[in-house]
Amino acid sequence: MIRSAPARRNRFQGEDMQTVTIVGAGLAGCEAAWQLARRGVAVQLFEMKPHRFSPAHTSENLAELVCSNSLRASRVDSAVGLLKEEMRRLGSLFMAAADATAVPAGAALAVDRKRFSAYMTEKIATHPCIRLVREECTSLASADPAHPLILAAGPLATDELTSALARLSGTEHLAFYDAIAPIVSAASLDMELLYRKSRWDDTGPGDYLNSPMNREQYESFLAALLSADRVAARPFEEARYFEGCLPLEVMAERGPDTLRFGPLKPVGLAHPVTGERFYAVAQLRAENARASAYNLVGFQTRLTYPEQQRVFRLLPGLERAEFQRLGSIHRNTFLCAPAVLGKDLALKAAPGVLVAGQLAGVEGYVESAACGLLAGVFAAQKVRGLPYSPPPAATAHAALLRHLTESDPRQFQPTNIIFALFPELETEGKRKPAKKERAALRAGAALAALDTWQEKLTAAS
Numbered sequence: 001m002i003r004s005a006p007a008r009r010n011r012f013q014g015e016d017m018q019t020v021t022i023v024g025a026g027l028a029g030c031e032a033a034w035q036l037a038r039r040g041v042a043v044q045l046f047e048m049k050p051h052r053f054s055p056a057h058t059s060e061n062l063a064e065l066v067c068s069n070s071l072r073a074s075r076v077d078s079a080v081g082l083l084k085e086e087m088r089r090l091g092s093l094f095m096a097a098a099d100a101t102a103v104p105a106g107a108a109l110a111v112d113r114k115r116f117s118a119y120m121t122e123k124i125a126t127h128p129c130i131r132l133v134r135e136e137c138t139s140l141a142s143a144d145p146a147h148p149l150i151l152a153a154g155p156l157a158t159d160e161l162t163s164a165l166a167r168l169s170g171t172e173h174l175a176f177y178d179a180i181a182p183i184v185s186a187a188s189l190d191m192e193l194l195y196r197k198s199r200w201d202d203t204g205p206g207d208y209l210n211s212p213m214n215r216e217q218y219e220s221f222l223a224a225l226l227s228a229d230r231v232a233a234r235p236f237e238e239a240r241y242f243e244g245c246l247p248l249e250v251m252a253e254r255g256p257d258t259l260r261f262g263p264l265k266p267v268g269l270a271h272p273v274t275g276e277r278f279y280a281v282a283q284l285r286a287e288n289a290r291a292s293a294y295n296l297v298g299f300q301t302r303l304t305y306p307e308q309q310r311v312f313r314l315l316p317g318l319e320r321a322e323f324q325r326l327g328s329i330h331r332n333t334f335l336c337a338p339a340v341l342g343k344d345l346a347l348k349a350a351p352g353v354l355v356a357g358q359l360a361g362v363e364g365y366v367e368s369a370a371c372g373l374l375a376g377v378f379a380a381q382k383v384r385g386l387p388y389s390p391p392p393a394a395t396a397h398a399a400l401l402r403h404l405t406e407s408d409p410r411q412f413q414p415t416n417i418i419f420a421l422f423p424e425l426e427t428e429g430k431r432k433p434a435k436k437e438r439a440a441l442r443a444g445a446a447l448a449a450l451d452t453w454q455e456k457l458t459a460a461s
Contacts, residue, residue, distance in 0.1 A: 018383040019044060021149040023137045023161070025062040027094060027365060028357025028372030029152035030120050034093035035376025037129035039461050041383055045124065048136035048158070062132075063097070063120035064113075067180050067245075068295060069287055071098055071109040071366055072416075076447075077439035079417045080366055083396035084109065085443075086450050087370055093123055094369035103289050104207040106198030112288045140164045144352040148379045152372055155332030155358040162333055165359075168350045169340040180329070181299045182308060184284070185322040186292050193317035194284075200268040208285055209294060210269055211315045212278040221280075221314045222259065225252050228307040231329070245363075247329060248301045263298025282315050293324050301327040337361040339409035343401070344378040344388055345371070354379055361404055363414040370397055370417075371404075377457065386460050392449035393423055394442070 020036050022029050025047035033043045050060040075081045088095045101115040125132050138160040140149060153161050189209065197206035213221065225248065251258050260266065264280040271278075284294035301308060305326045313319050337360055340347055345354045356375035357368040374397060381388060391397040399421035415421070425438055425445075433441060 018042060019147060020379050020383060021137075021147070022046065023140075023149065023151050024153035024157070024357070025049075025124065025132070026152060026154045026357060027063050027369040028154075028360075028375070029150070030063045030124050031092060031094050031369045031372035032150050032152060032356055032376035032379065033124060033130050034127070035091070035373050036380050037127050038091055039380045040129065041380050043130045044133055045130055046133045046135060046137040049134070051134065052136055052158070059114075059117060061114075061117040061121045062124055063094075064117050065111070065365065067300070067365075069103070069110050069113045069116075070105060070285065070295075070297075071111065072364070074107055074109045076443045077436065079396060079399075079419045079422075080364070082443050082446055083366055083370055083400070083417045085447065086396055087366075087373060089447070089450060090373060090454060092369065092373055093120065094366075094373075097123070101289075103286050103291075105285055106201060106207040110285060114288065137161070138164065140168060140350070140353050145346075145382050146352075148346070148352050148354055148382050150354045150356055150372075150375050150379055151359065152356040152375070153359060155334060157333060157359060165335070165355075168353060169335060169347055180325070180327055182296050182301075182312065182323055182327045183287050183293050183325040184296065184318065185324055186294055188320055188322035189284075189294070190317040190319065195271055195273070197269055197272050202272065206272070208283045208297070209317075211282040211284070211317045212266075212269075212271070212276075213264075213280040213282070213316060215279040217314075217316060218260070218264070218280040219256075221311070222252060222256060224311045224314055225249055225303075228311050229304045230302050230307075231304055245300060248299050249303060296327075299327060300329070302329040303327070332358060334359055334361045334414055336409050336412050337404040338407045338412055341405055343390060343405050344382075345375050345401075345404070346378070346382075358414070361412065361414050362400060364416045367400060367417055370400060373397070374401060380461075384460075389453070389456060389460070392446075392453050394449045395446045395453070396422075397450075399423075 019042040021044045022033050023046050025045050029045060033045045036043050047062060071084065072080045076085045084095060097116050097119040098109060098111050100119055101111045103110050103112050124130055140151060151165065194209045194211055197210055198208055230249065248263065251262055260280050264282055266278045266281040269281045270276060283297040285297050287293040287295050296312065299312065303311065308326050309323060313321055335341065335355060341355060341360065342348050345356060345360060347353045347355065354375045356372045360371055362368055362371045390401065396417055400417055403415060403421050419439065419442065422442060425442055
């Protein structure tokens with residue numbers, strides 16, 4: 001059940017304020033709380049840390065990034081770049097934190113994870129409309145449309161919460177695996193063998209370290225990877241991997257060149273001094289602003305810890321690598337959203353309960369926060385008795401929402417934001433625009449429509 005926090009921590013005591021309860025202070029929960037609070041709606045935000053941690057979390061801070069420090073492409077003419085720009089314009093706390101704690105990452109937006117989480121925690125903990133309750137919530141029974149509850153407990157929600165959600169939704173949860181890539185100490189890398197370069201960038205030193213391989217080195221690495229021992233799945237775990245975050249060894253099983261067209265793709269990474277082109281290239285991205293540690297990009301894995309160290313030290317420049325964190329796979333749980341969620345992200349069987357983040361069936365940091373943003377907006381509309389106002393069809397937020405609520409339930413799978421989720425682009429004339437031009441047109445139309453929607457939301461508030 002939901003327990004009340006001590007009276008000294010209740011910022012709303014004696015005040016007549018509408019209140020929304022949020023369970024889970026990850027990316028989606030914090031963003032939902034922020035959107036509600038900036039509209040003057042009081043929020044009770046429940047977070048079970050530090051009393052209880054999920055298998056993937058270690059920090060007491062909120063909005064902990066556990067997989068990677070990358071928020072992917074920055075360009076507004078990419079789907080995820082457009083989604084991020086929409087969030088900025090909607091006053092997203094997630095984007096404010098990301099921009100304030102960014103680290104060099106070429107054409108991508110990456111963050112210093114510790115600083116990012118600390119930034120989010122400070123903003124949430126000090127907002128006068130948010131009461132952060134460091135207690136575990138195990139029940140969803142107290143929610144109603146006038147005082148909604150947003151469930152943003154993440155893909156590793158406790159058994160108690162997932163059981164409560166299953167009872168309310170009337171459906172079984174589906175499980176897939178998410179993955180964590182290893183992190184190595186910068187001081188342990190051989191900078192004589194590695195070279196610095198961002199893909200296709202020939203003008204500067206680049207933000208990535210690159211480990212180059214010839215054919216013989218690649219084939220030796222591949223053989224070691226395929227023969228390495230793996231952590232066995234537990235009896236209750238079914239190996240349904242998310243296609244956008246496959247373990248390295250699973251990709252390798254699909255064919256000898258799969259990795260060379262994926263995380264070890266050498267295209268655009270010729271040596272900046274010699275011009276030499278390589279058979280395969282592994283990339284490392286700075287994990288923090290000091291670049292004292294590096295993340296092995298795309299190296300999520302289910303190899304045992306000793307095998308990870310043995311196999312990954314075969315990469316040129318990583319022969320003496322010191323691992324600050326080793327890779328792992330953890331079970332994620334999500335709803336079959338189109339079967340159980342309404343267009344406002346509320347359960348059809350319990351309209352007072354909204355579901356946000358990865359638990360709702362989105363994939364990725366940015367998408368999870370964007371889903372939380374929408375849940376916050378929709379919950380604010382509910383408590384104030386305002387009509388449901390969805391984002392315009394042309395926007396990335398609407399594309400994400402359509403995937404969750406209008407997909408075929410029989411084929412539903414979590415996805416990152418991609419332009420394939422957007423409606424057909426309307427263009428004048430018979431000539432079909434080139435791919436880059438189409439992306440720019442989509443972005444322009446989306447942002448223009450979003451600005452109009454934002455004005456409407458502001459007027460209603």
